[in-house]
Every structure is written in C-alpha cells, then in structure tokens.
Amino acid sequence: MDVTPPQRRARLGQELRRLRSLAGLSGDQLASRVGISQAKVSRIETNVTARPAMDVIARWLDAVSATSEDRERVMSLAEAVVTDISSWQALHRGSLEDRQRHLLELDELASDIRHFQPFLVPGPFQTPEYAHAVIESARFSAGTDVDAAVAMRMKRGARLRDDQDGPQYHVVVTETAARWVPRGNSSLRRAQLEHLVLCAKAPRITLQIILNDAPMEMSPMTGFVWVTYGDPAQAPVVRVETPTVGLALGGSDDLATYGVVWDRMLRAAMSPEESMGWLTVIARNAS
Template identity: 30%
Template sequence: MGHGPAVRRRKLGEELRRLRDRAGLTSGEAAARVGWHQSKVSRIETGRSGVKPADVARLLDAYEVLDPQLRALLGALADSAGSGGVDWTRAYSGLLPPQYRDFISLESQARSARTLETSVVPGLLQTPAYARAMTRAALGGLSPAKVDSLVEVRLARQEVLRADPPLMLSAVIDEAVVRRRVGGPAAMREQLRHLLDVAALEHVRLQVIPFHRGGYVGLTGPFLIFSFPAISDLDVVVIDHLTSSLYLERREDLEAYSAAFQSVQALALSSEDSLDLIARAARDEDEPG
C-alpha cells in the first residue's frame, strides 16, 4: 500500500523489468544499450527513482517494444509518477492537495473503474448543484470562490466519460445514495434524472443495492478499483479517508476487492430495475413533504 506516485513508480518499474527480461537482457546490458550506468536501470526497476517519458521510450526502443498502446501508457505513467497530476490540474495547484491531483491522474489514465458508493453519488456522475452541496457539507468554511473552483474540478474530471475511448465505469450504489436529499428537492431531482441519462451510455453500468438486501460486504467501506489498458498488474484499489487516500496494489488486495465488487454486483438490482428505482426516487422528489 502507499500513495499514488510511489505505486505507479513501482508498477512502472516492474513492467519495465518484465519487458527487459522478455528481451533477454540483463540490467547491465540494458544500461549499456542506452548509455546509462547499471544502477540507474536498477533504481527505475525497483521504483526508487522516477523516470522521464523520454527515458522510458529509450528503454522500450532497446527492448524492441513496438506496441503503440503499451508505449503510450508507460510514457503517461512515467509522466504522472513524476508530476503527480495531469496538465489541466496545474491551474488548480494552489487549491488541490497532492493526493487529489494524484487521484485525478490515475483516473485520467485508467481504462475502466469499478466503484462502490454507500452514501454519495460517485464524483463522475454528480451534477453541479449536487457537487456544490456536497463540497459545502464536506469542507465547511470554504469561500464561495473555492467551492466554485472545486466544483469546476469535479466537472472537468467527468471528461473521462466523454474521451475517446471513454472510461468504462461500473458503479454500484446503495439505495441511501438516491434517498439522501443533498442540496434540496430540486437539486436532488436533477441529480437523479442525470443518473438516468448517464446510465444510458454504453460504457456506464449503474446498479443499486436496495435497502431490503440488508448488510453486505463494503457497506461500511466504499472503494474504487482502477484498471489500465494492456497491463493488468497496474490495477490499483483506492480507499478514501477524510484527509487522504489509501492505495492498495498487492495482488491479494486486488483479488479481494475484485471479489467484493462481484459480490455487490450480484446482490444489487439489475441495471433495468435499478433505473426504475432511481426513477421512482426522482418522482418522490416531486411530492411535497
């Protein structure tokens, strides 16, 4: 476990070592091919030091790796492992804590995300009004300008759902998420209708665990699993706390949380029945009281 940049440095190093082994080279031979000292290759492979995208490209050339998707992913991984963020977040560098910028970086590189939320709408599916109400509630005391900026960040993150290719999102939410009136009836009604709209996208799957299902794994601990193209070993589990995020990268952790997500998917209503429940909740917001 660790924080995002360290996780990605280790993952990147492991993948580069695997590719070197596949090429039949020792670390010393690899270093000689690119004109480095062997210790630099060793530090990169063990994640003890960062590496520039250009240096990753030199290693991939030495290892005769031609796959453009793999090269692009490892280059982007090297960039984010060093910077801890993506380009557009730099405009908010004075506002966003490093762990949030790092989370955004992971999200922007992932091919798919699986998330369990037990109390709030997943960030990628929030409307501006809902996001504003949640930000005010969770981070009391912020100025209106800072709240507005954080909402802008939340909405900018949602571009991953409109990218080419888009992020594949599977979200399981507790019924409490759709019943908790955040921001008042009008804001909640808008949010619920937005969930119906976004769930119609081919790359979004939304399911609800109804109250009558009782307890289940994950009820007390929402989590998110990011998966990446080409390299399954880059997958990571993210668990949010009030002041930080925990990143789990061990294979046994990934297997445990993947199994947990499968179990909550099986427990949840089907996508169609889930949308029916959300539609009923939206109609309830129209009712007085």
C-alpha cells in the first residue's frame, strides 16, 4: 500500500532517531549541535512536529555526520513531509487493477470519506459499462487489465453500498458530472443515472447534487477525496488526481483550505432528499 503522510512523518522521525543513536549522541547533545531544544528533538523523533524545518533537518544530518546516501534519502523524505505532498499514485502506470485494489484497501482503513467530483460520476457509483468506458478514455498508456480494474471497481462500489462496518461516504457532484458520459457512449446515461439513484439509497452513502444554475461562492475547479481514518492517530488526507499524478495532501493548511471548499460546495448543493428526487426524475426521462 502507498505510504500516507502520517506514515512518512513517522518514518522520518525513526530515521533521524536512528542516525542520532548511531552517532552516539543524546537528545541534549544533538539539540545543542543543531541549535534547538531537547524537547523539539523529541517532538521530531516521535512525529509530534508535523512539519520540521528543512534547515533543521540539514543541521541534524551535519551533526550526526550522515553519509551522502543517508543525507539524500532523509532530505527527500523530509521534503515530502514538509510539503505534505506525495506522488502516492502515478496514474495510468502499472496495473490498473492494483490501483483499484489500493482504493479498496484505503476504504477499509477509513471511517469517513468526503468526495467532491465536478466532472463525472465517482468510481464507486459507476456501472460496469460506464466504468469500462471511463477507464479506457482516461488511459494514456497501454494496458491489458481494464476488465480486471472494472471488476475491482465494482467490488469496491458494492462494499460501500452493503458493508455495515464500512466508512460513511458523503458525495457531492455537479449536475454536469451526473449527466456526463464518455464520448460515443450516450446510451449508458440512463442506466448510469438509475444506478446513481440505487447508490444514493444505501444507508452509509449520502449523495448531493449541485445544479448547473445554483448560486455558488466559488467555481468547482478540482475534484478531491477527503479521507478520515478510523485510527485517530492517523491524520486525515486529501487526495487529488491530475492526468499524470495523484497527490496526497495532509498539511493543516491544505486541510483547512479543502474544508472551506467542501463547505462551500455543500452550501451550493441540494439536500440529499432533493437530490434523490431530481436524480429519479432525470433518470426516468433520460434517453
């Protein structure tokens, strides 16, 4: 499974503690050489300090006479921790099935998922035919496991609908996303809308729609998934996908920003009951 931001921070602390121990330095001795307090040394090593300064990490490595190999590895890890941005998923590379399996594994760790999607029906709520067309249209490299990826996506959707112990899944999509189908596949629209209604009825799923003419405080620019984990020691993560890379953002500033975006999307959306009624009507009238 890909490493989450909290796991990276823990690994950075472990690496820095290991190098200090190898150098035979106590926490007090290292603190004196780096120019920080012993308490801060402890906070960095035990993953309490979320974003240690890069210059502190550099002085730490100087103080323990780190090898060039150790320095390169630790500074790379520290940079990922400080920015809280990780290339956790190089999209369209490797196994498409593994990508879907990874998302299913993340669901098992999550207690709450908030998903905003402005452009298309979210993966867990797609029909097999729709999912196949979406995955094919989004692939930029050759692959032979599209059918396996679709099957895994269907398994994930079924689990979210049926698993009483799974995460609460709150989805906000635009009207454009609800109506969109891949080019040349307009025949999929009605079945997909009917399936979306089915998903919205699941006990642990909340679905809300933002109509195209709804007044909005900001434009719906980017889709994202906010994951809150069942383990309270594991900080929430926001996942954002681009055509080339997936980003996992766990910094407090990033979370605060996406929290604002989520709240604004909610204020623009119809209620779950209104959304269900609207979906039912357009599914019935879809061609």
